[in-house]
Amino acid sequence: MPLVRRPSLPSESPAAPAGSITEGTSEQRWAAARAAAAQPDGVALLAKALSQERDPLVLEAIFTGLAAAATAESAAAVVPFIRSEEARLRAGALDALRAMPEASRPHIGSLLADPDADVRLLSCELVRGLPEAEANRLLIDLLDGETDKNVVAAAVEVLAEIGRPEALPVLVLCSQRFVGEPFLAFSIKVATDRIGDP
Amino acid sequence: MTEPPEVSEEEFRRTCDFLYRRSGMLFTEGKRYYVQRRIAERMAALKIAAFTTYFAFLRSDADGEIEKFINAFTVNETYFYREEHQLRCLSSDLLNERVGSKRPGQALRIWSVPCSTGEEPYSIGMWLLENWPDVDAQDIEILGSDIDTECVNAARRGEFGLRALMRLTPDLVAKYFVPSGKERWRIVDDLRQSVQFTKVNLIDSAETRRHGVFDVIFCRNVLIYFDDTSRRLAAENLFECLAPGGFICLGHTESMSRISPLFEVRRFADAIVYQRPQGGARD
Numbered sequence A: 001m002p003l004v005r006r007p008s009l010p011s012e013s014p015a016a017p018a019g020s021i022t023e024g025t026s027e028q029r030w031a032a033a034r035a036a037a038a039q040p041d042g043v044a045l046l047a048k049a050l051s052q053e054r055d056p057l058v059l060e061a062i063f064t065g066l067a068a069a070a071t072a073e074s075a076a077a078v079v080p081f082i083r084s085e086e087a088r089l090r091a092g093a094l095d096a097l098r099a100m101p102e103a104s105r106p107h108i109g110s111l112l113a114d115p116d117a118d119v120r121l122l123s124c125e126l127v128r129g130l131p132e133a134e135a136n137r138l139l140i141d142l143l144d145g146e147t148d149k150n151v152v153a154a155a156v157e158v159l160a161e162i163g164r165p166e167a168l169p170v171l172v173l174c175s176q177r178f179v180g181e182p183f184l185a186f187s188i189k190v191a192t193d194r195i196g197d198p
Numbered sequence B: 001m002t003e004p005p006e007v008s009e010e011e012f013r014r015t016c017d018f019l020y021r022r023s024g025m026l027f028t029e030g031k032r033y034y035v036q037r038r039i040a041e042r043m044a045a046l047k048i049a050a051f052t053t054y055f056a057f058l059r060s061d062a063d064g065e066i067e068k069f070i071n072a073f074t075v076n077e078t079y080f081y082r083e084e085h086q087l088r089c090l091s092s093d094l095l096n097e098r099v100g101s102k103r104p105g106q107a108l109r110i111w112s113v114p115c116s117t118g119e120e121p122y123s124i125g126m127w128l129l130e131n132w133p134d135v136d137a138q139d140i141e142i143l144g145s146d147i148d149t150e151c152v153n154a155a156r157r158g159e160f161g162l163r164a165l166m167r168l169t170p171d172l173v174a175k176y177f178v179p180s181g182k183e184r185w186r187i188v189d190d191l192r193q194s195v196q197f198t199k200v201n202l203i204d205s206a207e208t209r210r211h212g213v214f215d216v217i218f219c220r221n222v223l224i225y226f227d228d229t230s231r232r233l234a235a236e237n238l239f240e241c242l243a244p245g246g247f248i249c250l251g252h253t254e255s256m257s258r259i260s261p262l263f264e265v266r267r268f269a270d271a272i273v274y275q276r277p278q279g280g281a282r283d
Helices: A026-036 A042-052 A056-069 A072-083 A087-099 A101-112 A117-127 A132-145 A149-162 A165-177 A182-196 B009-023 B029-046 B051-059 B062-074 B084-099 B119-131 B149-157 B170-176 B205-210 B228-240
Strands: B108-112 B140-146 B159-161 B177-179 B184-187 B195-199 B214-218 B242-249 B264-267 B272-275
Touching (some): A042 A056, A042 A072, A056 A072, A056 A087, A056 B228, A072 A087, A072 A101, A072 A117, A087 A101, A101 A132, A117 A132, B009 B029, B009 B051, B009 B062, B029 B051, B029 B062, B084 B119, B084 B214, B084 B272, B108 B119, B119 B140, B119 B195, B149 B195, B205 B228
Parallel strands (some): B108 B140, B108 B214, B140 B195
Antiparallel strands (some): B159 B184, B177 B184, B264 B272
């Protein structure tokens, strides 16, 4: 058989992780970020790097390292970036927080009460991963006074999946509050139908 | 056979939404019977009679039911020439593109991970021998790896039953297999000795790194089993194991775009695959 020769291992390998997480080329910082998770002070190193790094490759490794650590410290390091003006950082922070649900949990209440509607909207996605009773309570509290239609839409979408009967009254209130928004009326009806017919 | 339960349109949509959120697998109305069959299997296993009762059980993740439910959709028997369109893409596009980036004499490296009991890496070898005109002109290394050492040992033995061969023509079976007992066939020695098998844990970067850098990685139907963090770690490990410009092929229900922004999407005539950018991450 002419073709396939038996491979030999080990073959060429990527450069071993080394160096500073905040210095060197992006490849070096990527390798350092990936290696940092295994170090005793890794979360602190990653948190510091997160505030300085802008290379998307390295940022991804930093967010993954913090998500894998899944500690109160790593969640606290990520939370501020959900308010970032940069979409990449916002999305990265949201994904990282979603990947460490237990560590993120203490922050969700305050994120849902954030003055920035975008933060409240994104935080609805974090609620999806919580136990149903807690998720319903948080979303009911949010919807009770929410004035931004996009935030309401995000919360209603989550309730369409995990909503319980106790959420029905606040959905009625929302339909009355946003009576001129046909999209919301539709979303609320879907969620209400699903909750009413679990 | 368990009869599919009565599932209303709304319940079907709700189940599909749930499955999509948890696994990224998207099922539409055309797959309704398939979805209902999987629900029926799980309900029968749990002795639950009503769909509503089962769905509440599923949502609460009692006894790890979410994973079992997802497994019901993803546990596929492996067989030769599975997802043949990706093999066509390999010989029509991917390798031709990769050849241009190789130094003279430098081997093309292909990784099948997880390789289960070897059907995929052997299929790759057979497919290239049969379908890639450059096959004699290039050095090609094919490596199969799995976390399950029993699978790795079985892959090394290279013995398969009738079902694994169901997609192969008699000519291919005659050419690449020898009979090995009742309804058993063994891969011919030349091909068997051309594929190496190792154990690997995809979320262990030290283990993946030891395997070196590949031009094409087949990583089908495994990332959906991982939680978000493990998926991200695995994606980064795979990224690290790909040469710049190298390709990764996922299962047809999987999307790397939902896991990691590191890769570019490439659409070829036969398949959608993901590519490590030449200069770093996708911007």
